[in-house]
Amino acid sequence: MTASSAESKVSQIVEVDARGLNCPLPVLRARRAARALKPGSEVLIRCTDPLARIDIPHFAQTDKHTLVASGEDEDAIWFLLKIGV
Template identity: 50%
Template sequence: MPEEAKLRYDLRGLKCPLPVLKTRKRMENMTAGALIEIETTDPLAVVDIPHFCNEDGHRLEKAEPVSGGHRFLIRKKT
């Protein structure tokens, strides 16, 4: 089964609240059910990104540590 297409968004180097604000803005024009993968070095993102998903109705598909930060896979609400 081929991997589902996803938009990759590099937010490394940005501090709170910019990763959430930029992710929200980028997701505005995405179609419902689309995937976005973000990578951030902000240590607060492990709290902020799940909270953002919960508040806006998106589904956090995956959260994992990566070298120097974290990677999140988010599915836009349908």
């Protein structure tokens, strides 16, 4: 395996900081980030709006992304999506 083929297998992770924004803004920011990425890339969305627990998984399903993981930490709700998979 060459260095360039190894690099192509590493997915890009982009963070979308939507803390303090109310829906639909976290979804709109996530959608904008997803459109700029190649399939297989990952987006980490961090937000504080409780409705994101419904809106982000719905966005992932309708736009054909995979919800890899989600959770909460001390300052945000987070979602990890794999783009176009």
